[in-house]
Amino acid sequence: MAEDALPLEPVARRWSLAAAATCLLPLLLQVPGTLALGIAAVAIAIPLLAREGRAPGWLRLVLILALLGTVMTLYGFRFGRDTGCALLATMLALKPVEMRTLRDARSLLGFALFAPFATFLLDQGPRTLVLGLLAALAVLATLLKLSEVEVGDVAPGGRPWRRFVAVARMIAIGLPLAMGVFWLFPRFSSPLWGVPERALTRPGLSDRMSPGDWIDLVADDSPALRATFFGEAPPQSQMYWRGPVLWDFDGRSWTAVEWSWGIGDGEAVPGPKRYAYELEIEPTDRNQLVALELPLAAPPGARLHKDFSLRSRQPLTAVTRWRMTSAPQTRLERDLHPSLRKLALRLPPGYNPRTLSLAQRWRQEAGPSNRTNDTAIVKRALDWVRTDFAYTLDTPLLGRHSVDEFLFDQQAGFCEHFSSAFVVLMRASGIPARVVTGYVGGYRNPVGGYWLVRRSDAHAWAEVWLEGRGWVRVDPTAAVAPERIYDTIDDRRPGALGGFSGLAPVFDVGDWLRRGWNDFVLGYNAARQRKLLEAFGVPDLDSARLIQLFVIATVLALAGMLWLTTRQEREKDPVLRAWRRLERRYRRLGLGREPHEPAGIWSARVAVARPDAQELRKLSARFADWRYARDHGGVTDADGLIRDLRRHRP
Known part of the structure; x- marks a missing residue:
């Protein structure tokens, strides 16, 4: 039976x-919650249904379909990087159904390693990095375990910890090279390749607003942006973060109109x-x-449009930073x-008749449209x-006449x-009006001194x-009497929405650490790389110097890896070290030992070619006796053997 076919x-x-589950975890944290629970349930059930790595064919087919x-229904049969990651998670959950041999x-382990790597296509946060490293550690330790099973090694007590220590040592040896590549490998101002867009969009502002669309958004306590002011900051009540401006109303939804962006002065x-x-925008x-x-x-x-809405030239697929200057306006257009x-002024015909009737009555009572009368209607x-x-x-x-239902029934x-x-209501009264979306207010993090x-919000x-x-900005929401607000969020500290406002200092520190991660890791781009040595008096690194620095760091890291990988063997087995030096001396004469040759056979072969090599045969016998004898204490003197091996010259 082949070794890989061993049961x-x-x-x-x-x-x-366990290692496969560790790889699956970070990916499950990035897919929709319901789907993640379903995949996790299948991943738990598969080992129970197929204890021997066998399951009926019909069961496999049912689970796969x-x-x-x-997955495809949830993602609307649209293909994107999130769809691919979800499919990868499902395949990894089903993979153990056919696990019978080494x-x-x-x-399974080789396939499982794709999961933490794929997670970085969806999230590049520190949590993903830590979980990915744990997954790699678990897989490598498990591969060591499989190697021990393959060679029939019966591990003594405490052996599992030794596996993890050995793997951690290997990771530590390669860490300098990885850090050198990250910090010094020449970066480009624009990426040479991209990844597919998501099939499901992230929560956030868009060019469309419909009744009920924002219920998930206003209940989401995750960061949208962080603002750092250079000097005085405006009062919190005046922090209106302007986003998309919505002009068109079809009776239910408001949308931005692209052709309006270039009209007006x-x-x-x-x-x-x-x-x-x-x-710093998420x-x-x-x-x-x-x-x-x-x-x-x-x-x-x-680009800044005529309605003072801003749009980036590229989609915001990563954390981005934007420096701006703003001023409260005294007059706009x-x-x-x-x-x-x-x-x-445009309204769709056939919608909200009660609102239109009320607005027309107000207009008749206020008089013709002018600044005074319009202000009175507002x-x-x-x-x-x-x-x-x-x-x-x-x-x-809300139903078809959504505004009527809100103004006269629901309120x-x-x-x-x-x-x-x-x-x-304003448009029906003859007053030009539009909807502006964005964020309002914020929370000042006392740890970092920035606004979250x-x-x-x-x-x-x-x-x-x-x-x-x-x-003129008019905020009707702010006009609601405070004593009539049922569930307004009165505590804007992090964690308030989840009922953890008492842990605000923990959230403050956590968000500050995440901001530092965004700054020093995700925000490390080509411009910052050129200024890497600015603190050492090097104002800017051109491409040639950067490449030279990268080559030097890589050579040093590889040399350090080579030294560390042989250091343990040199320290633990000085006899073997002296023996291999002896082998190299004979190899210069064309009499080197073949990898498959035991010491005794090799020394006998050398003695045939060189009658003066009898001393080598004696040293080989002493070496074999010391290396393989059961009783090491009474066989030979290790120090004396090392001394004689070093002195011997062919």
Whole structure:
């Protein structure tokens, strides 16, 4: 029987399954929760259903079709890197169904290593790195275990720890080379290759807003961006992070209109205040950017549209940094372009008749459209909201006449409902209006001194155009009376949404560490690499110097690896070290020992060719006696053998 075809003993089987599970874990943390639970259940059930590595063919087929069908249905039969990773997770969960021999176990472990590597296509955080290293450690230790089973080595007590120590030592030996490659391998300003987009988008702002779409977003406590101000920061109540501007309403959904981005003069008269800051934006796989109202200019790599919305030129697939300067405006676009006016007044026919009737009555009572009358209508709407409405996240799904249902029946909701209904009411009254989405407020992390804005801070407000003043921000959500708010989040500290506000210092430190990871690891690009030695007086590294430095570091790392890999053998077996030096002396004469030759046979062969080599035969006998005799103490003197091996010359 071939060695790889040896039956897999129970202990080795458990080792293999545990290592595969360790590889599967980081990938499961990146797929949707329901799918992750299903794959985990299958991964647990498979070893129980196929204890001997055998399962009925019909069962395999049912499991394969069920899991593949679930994955493709969940991802809408769209292919992306997240779809591929989910399929990889399902195949890894099913792989143990055919694990019967050592060869099958090695195949499972080799396949399992793809899982932690694939996880980096979805997330590059420190948690993924730590779990990936643990997975590699488990797989390598298990491969050592399989090698021991293959050679029939019966391990004494405590042997498992020795396997992990041996693997950790190997990883430590290769670490300098890995670090040298990471820090010094020449990086390019733009990547030479890319990865497919996701089939399922990440949560975040988009160019579309529909009733109920934001319920998951406002309940998500994960970071959206971090802001560091260089100097004075605005009051928290004035931190409106402007994102996509939505113009078009089809009766249910609001969307951005691309052709509006280039119309108008985009005139803004900024106030005297200036706020300089840097944004660290988490990946969204979209192009939408945000900026503190109002940005004075677009940062490199972005476009500033006439409605003062920002878009990056490339999708935000990784953590990005943007330096900007903003100033509160005193007037925004005093003269409204006719095409934009028409767009800002347009409403779909056949929707929300009660809202239209109310708005028309207000217009008749207020008089013809002018700055004074329009301001009175805006104030009247805000007074109504402040008096009769409440803020709540627990809202039913609205029907066809969504604005009518919200204004006259439900009268409770969150920013998505307030901004949408307010803009429809303004347009029906003849006042140009639009929806602006973004984030509001933030939490100042006392550990790092920066502002943390989470996805739960997502917000939508309105802008109305008033003659002589231009676009004016109106936030109907903020007009809701505080005593009427049912479930407003009063504690903005990290962990509040999950009920862990008491652990705020832990969250502060954790987010600060994640920010450092983003800065020193994920943010390490070609520009920062060129300034790597700036602290040592080298202002900039050109390509030639960088390559030279990389080659030098690689050679030193490889030399260190070679020295460390032979150091243990030299220290533990000085007799073998002296013997191999003796072999090299005879190899120069063409009489080197073949790898398959025992010491006695080799010395006999040399004695035939050189009659004066009888001393070698005596040394070989002493060496073999010391190396392989059971009683080492009474056979020969190791120190004397080492001395004679070093002195002998052919």
